[in-house]
Amino acid sequence: MTERVNGKVVTSGGVISQGCVEVQGERISAVAEYPSVRDGHWIVPGFVDIHSHGGGGHTFTTGDADQARAAAAFHLAHGTTSLLASLVSSPSELMRSATAALAPLVREGVLAGIHFEGPYLSAARCGAQNPQFLRDPATDELTELLKIGAGAIRMVTLAPERPGALEALELLVRHGVVAAIGHTDGTYEQTRAAVAAGATVGTHLFNGMRPIHHREPGPVVALLAAPTVICELVADGVHLHEGTLAFATSTAGPERCALVTDAMSAAGMPDGEYELGGQAVTVTAGVARLSHDGAIAGSTLTMDAALRGAVAAGIPVPDAARMAATTPALAVGLGDQVGALQAGLRADLVVLDDDLEVVRVMRAGAWVE
Numbered sequence: 001m002t003e004r005v006n007g008k009v010v011t012s013g014g015v016i017s018q019g020c021v022e023v024q025g026e027r028i029s030a031v032a033e034y035p036s037v038r039d040g041h042w043i044v045p046g047f048v049d050i051h052s053h054g055g056g057g058h059t060f061t062t063g064d065a066d067q068a069r070a071a072a073a074f075h076l077a078h079g080t081t082s083l084l085a086s087l088v089s090s091p092s093e094l095m096r097s098a099t100a101a102l103a104p105l106v107r108e109g110v111l112a113g114i115h116f117e118g119p120y121l122s123a124a125r126c127g128a129q130n131p132q133f134l135r136d137p138a139t140d141e142l143t144e145l146l147k148i149g150a151g152a153i154r155m156v157t158l159a160p161e162r163p164g165a166l167e168a169l170e171l172l173v174r175h176g177v178v179a180a181i182g183h184t185d186g187t188y189e190q191t192r193a194a195v196a197a198g199a200t201v202g203t204h205l206f207n208g209m210r211p212i213h214h215r216e217p218g219p220v221v222a223l224l225a226a227p228t229v230i231c232e233l234v235a236d237g238v239h240l241h242e243g244t245l246a247f248a249t250s251t252a253g254p255e256r257c258a259l260v261t262d263a264m265s266a267a268g269m270p271d272g273e274y275e276l277g278g279q280a281v282t283v284t285a286g287v288a289r290l291s292h293d294g295a296i297a298g299s300t301l302t303m304d305a306a307l308r309g310a311v312a313a314g315i316p317v318p319d320a321a322r323m324a325a326t327t328p329a330l331a332v333g334l335g336d337q338v339g340a341l342q343a344g345l346r347a348d349l350v351v352l353d354d355d356l357e358v359v360r361v362m363r364a365g366a367w368v369e
């Protein structure tokens with residue numbers, strides 16, 4: 001059975017103002033002009049969020065499969081059709097049990113992979129990461145986790161200045177796992193060395209890293225300037241000033257900037273008390289902060305809100321859609337399966353109204369209830 005979804009279709013080549021996405025089974029069979037139809041709705045590729053800790057009151061960070069399913073369903077309703085489950089710095093035992101619990105969900109397709117944000121991070125730039133669990137990279141620990149994950153671990157964020165970081169990074173690259181640089185107090189040179197060793201993602205650029213200084217440009221400049229690196233950006237109006245978001249995007253281009261939510265369990269939930277990686281978090285007016293020191297503790301974003309945030313910062317809708325789907329899909333090696341409205345790819349799409357609010361979501365050819 002062929003289904004046609006009509007509207008302003010956002011493709012990698014531009015916008016087809018009267019277009020149609022043709023779906024057969026789970027895949028896109030064609031994207032074409034469809035002049036007989038006038039429909040104001042945008043049709044954008046299903047969002048790919050490569051950095052999320054949970055949402056809808058559910059967290060990935062405890063490694064509970066039922067909570068992970070619920071968090072993925074919450075984000076799916078907001079247009080995220082591919083989602084990495086991001087864990088935070090934890091004891092080795094929890095990393096192993098969480099990997100074992102979530103790997104079956106990756107094989108089932110509920111999750112697009114596991115992302116370890118930590119524990120090999122800088123204490124000086126730990127943000128809301130629990131400092132008591134931070135440690136130097138250990139290749140034996142990583143090797144064991146990769147074995148338990150059996151392909152489910154897709155990305156690991158580490159600080160390149162930690163002793164052993166380059167060895168860990170090379171091990172990840174050898175196993176086809178994306179090495180990301182983040183929560184780092186590293187210098188420009190240390191970051192460049194990590195990029196040369198194969199790191200290809202900058203974790204929430206600007207946040208949790210040494211800021212730019214004109215005599216020590218640090219990780220921000222090194223990552224923005226590296227043609228092989230895709231930079232994550234949190235477009236909630238809190239993590240980054242709109243001017244910073246627009247600057248990064250114009251510097252690296254939408255093909256190297258990925259919108260991420262960095263959402264925690266409080267996304268989509270009322271203000272109140274929550275928890276992240278064993279630390280208390282207070283959410284006030286939608287902003288999540290560690291209760292004891294006020295550090296920003298992830299966001300309460302969903303990807304549709306991130307897209308609206310990027311557009312509010314002056315980024316055109318087609319570029320913002322690329323940053324919400326195509327670029328992150330490529331960042332984690334999924335570009336041949338998802339992330340664009342293109343024949344042959346999985347039929348993941350989001351229908352948005354003129355205010356860029358979600359109207360309908362399709363995943364693998366099926367409308368989400």
Ligand SMILES: [Zn+2]
Pocket residue numbers: 117127183204208
């Ligand atoms: Zn972080």
